[in-house]
Amino acid sequence: MRYLILLKAAENQMGGTPPPELFAEIAKLGEEATKAGILLDTAGLTPSAAGTRVQLEGGKISVVDGPFTEAKEAIVSYAMYELRSQEEAIEWTTRFMRVHQEFWPGWEGTSEVRKVMGPEDFANFPE
Amino acid sequence: MQTRALVEGVWKVEATRIVATVARMVRDVGVAEEIAQDCLVTALEQWPVKGPPDNPAAWLMTTARNRAVDRIRRDQRLAANLAELGHRLPGESDLEVEPDQIEDDVLRLVFVACHPVLAAQSRVALALRLLGGLRAAEIARAFLVPEATVAQRISRAKRTLADKQVPFEVPTGADRPQRLTSVLEVIYLIFNEGYSASAGDDLLRPALCQDALHLGRSLAALMPDEPEVHGLTALMELQASRLRARTGPNGEAVVLGEQNRARWDQLLIRRGLAALEKAQALGGSFGPYTLQAAIAAAHARARTPEETDWKRIAALYQVLFTVLPSPVVALNRAVAFGMAFGPQAGLDAVDVLAEADEPAMRNYHLLPGVRADLLARLGRTEEARAEFERAAALSSNRREREALLGRLRELA
Numbered sequence: 001m002r003y004l005i006l007l008k009a010a011e012n013q014m015g016g017t018p019p020p021e022l023f024a025e026i027a028k029l030g031e032e033a034t035k036a037g038i039l040l041d042t043a044g045l046t047p048s049a050a051g052t053r054v055q056l057e058g059g060k061i062s063v064v065d066g067p068f069t070e071a072k073e074a075i076v077s078y079a080m081y082e083l084r085s086q087e088e089a090i091e092w093t094t095r096f097m098r099v100h101q102e103f104w105p106g107w108e109g110t111s112e113v114r115k116v117m118g119p120e121d122f123a124n125f126p127e
Numbered sequence: 128m129q130t131r132a133l134v135e136g137v138w139k140v141e142a143t144r145i146v147a148t149v150a151r152m153v154r155d156v157g158v159a160e161e162i163a164q165d166c167l168v169t170a171l172e173q174w175p176v177k178g179p180p181d182n183p184a185a186w187l188m189t190t191a192r193n194r195a196v197d198r199i200r201r202d203q204r205l206a207a208n209l210a211e212l213g214h215r216l217p218g219e220s221d222l223e224v225e226p227d228q229i230e231d232d233v234l235r236l237v238f239v240a241c242h243p244v245l246a247a248q249s250r251v252a253l254a255l256r257l258l259g260g261l262r263a264a265e266i267a268r269a270f271l272v273p274e275a276t277v278a279q280r281i282s283r284a285k286r287t288l289a290d291k292q293v294p295f296e297v298p299t300g301a302d303r304p305q306r307l308t309s310v311l312e313v314i315y316l317i318f319n320e321g322y323s324a325s326a327g328d329d330l331l332r333p334a335l336c337q338d339a340l341h342l343g344r345s346l347a348a349l350m351p352d353e354p355e356v357h358g359l360t361a362l363m364e365l366q367a368s369r370l371r372a373r374t375g376p377n378g379e380a381v382v383l384g385e386q387n388r389a390r391w392d393q394l395l396i397r398r399g400l401a402a403l404e405k406a407q408a409l410g411g412s413f414g415p416y417t418l419q420a421a422i423a424a425a426h427a428r429a430r431t432p433e434e435t436d437w438k439r440i441a442a443l444y445q446v447l448f449t450v451l452p453s454p455v456v457a458l459n460r461a462v463a464f465g466m467a468f469g470p471q472a473g474l475d476a477v478d479v480l481a482e483a484d485e486p487a488m489r490n491y492h493l494l495p496g497v498r499a500d501l502l503a504r505l506g507r508t509e510e511a512r513a514e515f516e517r518a519a520a521l522s523s524n525r526r527e528r529e530a531l532l533g534r535l536r537e538l539a
Binding site: 098 | 132133135136137139140182184230233333334337338340341342343344345348349371394395398
């Protein structure tokens with residue numbers, strides 16, 4: 001089963017530039033997850049200032065360039081894991097957040113653990 | 128979140144590393160697992176009451192190591208008391224753990240769990256247990272055998288390892304290639320059991336494919352210089368990329384040519400092609416797994432069935448047959464010939480194989496299945512009908528049988 005982890009955080013907090021040790025520790029964790037064979041894909045995202053929204057609202061499609069000032073948090077990175085259970089996804093995500101806690105004190109953010117829909121979910125859907 | 132769920136998560140992620148570390152210390156896989164299990168039980172008892180530790184994974188590892196040390200000291204005292212000689216006991220240096228060492232220990236555990244001294248079924252069970260972190264009940268469900276059978280296989284395997292004094296190490300001598308082959312075999316066996324379930328009602332058991340893929344990827348990261356490890360991983364990634372397309376809405380089998388390629392998993396294809404490139408860059412182009420991965424890659428690269436480069440696939444099978452001259456490869460080569468050079472070329476190749484009367488092929492449903500298909504394409508309908516019937520009678524998987532009978536009905 002696949003789990004998509006989205007890290008959401010206010011951009012530019014704590015001066016905006018993470019300490020280099022944080023990157024090193026994240027890389028180490030990524031290596032660990034790779035060695036466990038369960039990390040399929042992960043990357044950071046460029047700032048929302050470089051992003052664009054295509055939105056459908058009131059029957060009209062509009063294209064809006066970033067930054068999206070009204071939003072408190074933006075998605076800053078993602079990871080796609082392949083695991084047997086949600087508990088494992090939570091454990092890996094907790095490790096990821098613990099690295100932030102230790103190497104970027106004061107920084108705040110939220111990692112959202114979402115299961116990617118698979119055949120096992122369709123089995124529970126009403127016909 | 129319940130503390131129980133937290134324990135469950137940490138355990139699943141950490142169990143293999145803990146068992147591997149302790150196994151190096153106590154030099155016995157069975158004892159190591161026992162110690163690790165004890166720590167799990169302690170966590171399940173203590174954490175809900177006292178609250179979980181700050182770093183649960185580190186707590187488990189430290190507790191397990193301490194218990195291993197206690198156990199060793201106890202055994203040493205016992206041995207001293209009995210004045211037992213000629214038995215190498217672990218020294219203090221065995222008790223220290225460096226982070227890098229954990230990975231070496233995991234690799235040692237891989238080789239021990241897949242040791243040729245064990246029967247194939249035991250290797251599979253032990254690998255899933257120790258390396259995949261599966262419970263006996265989960266393994267039993269995956270292989271459709273009673274839980275007691277699996278538990279018995281696992282305990283017997285651990286005993287065999289202890290009795291034969293299999294050393295806890297990665298082989299470095301002349302037997303290394305053969306030992307690695309055994310490891311790869313176990314992983315691919317697990318994958319195939321998930322990919323084409325040999326018995327039962329379901330065609331696929333994707334969780335097993337996933338477990339095998341984890342083992343393969345993990346091994347590729349631990350042994351980055353072994354081309355065939357990347358080759359096997361590439362093969363599994365590419366085959367798994369078609370999992371979603373291999374069964375229809377009612378669980379029926381969908382053959383490669385008729386699969387909806389939009390349902391192929393492009394993430395796995397990309398990973399598979401990257402792993403294949405690594406295997407080839409390491410000089411592994413003629414390894415059996417790498418060759419099979421190259422064949423799977425040729426399919427993966429074709430956006431439509433018509434785009435498939437069958438001549439290339441036929442050539443790859445030709446090479447594969449020289450390094451892996453098995454009847455199954457010969458049969459697949461015949462299929463490729465049939466696609467590259469016409470049904471008569473395919474049939475000629477199948478008939479050579481049929482006449483050889485290989486024991487492995489005698490009750491193999493795919494032989495008449497392939498023959499039937501080629502005969503149908505040649506317009507030899509009556510013969511095709513008889514072969515489809517034979518194939519259906521030989522298949523032990525319900526879904527596969529239904530697909531063959533479906534082909535039979537399609538024949539005018």
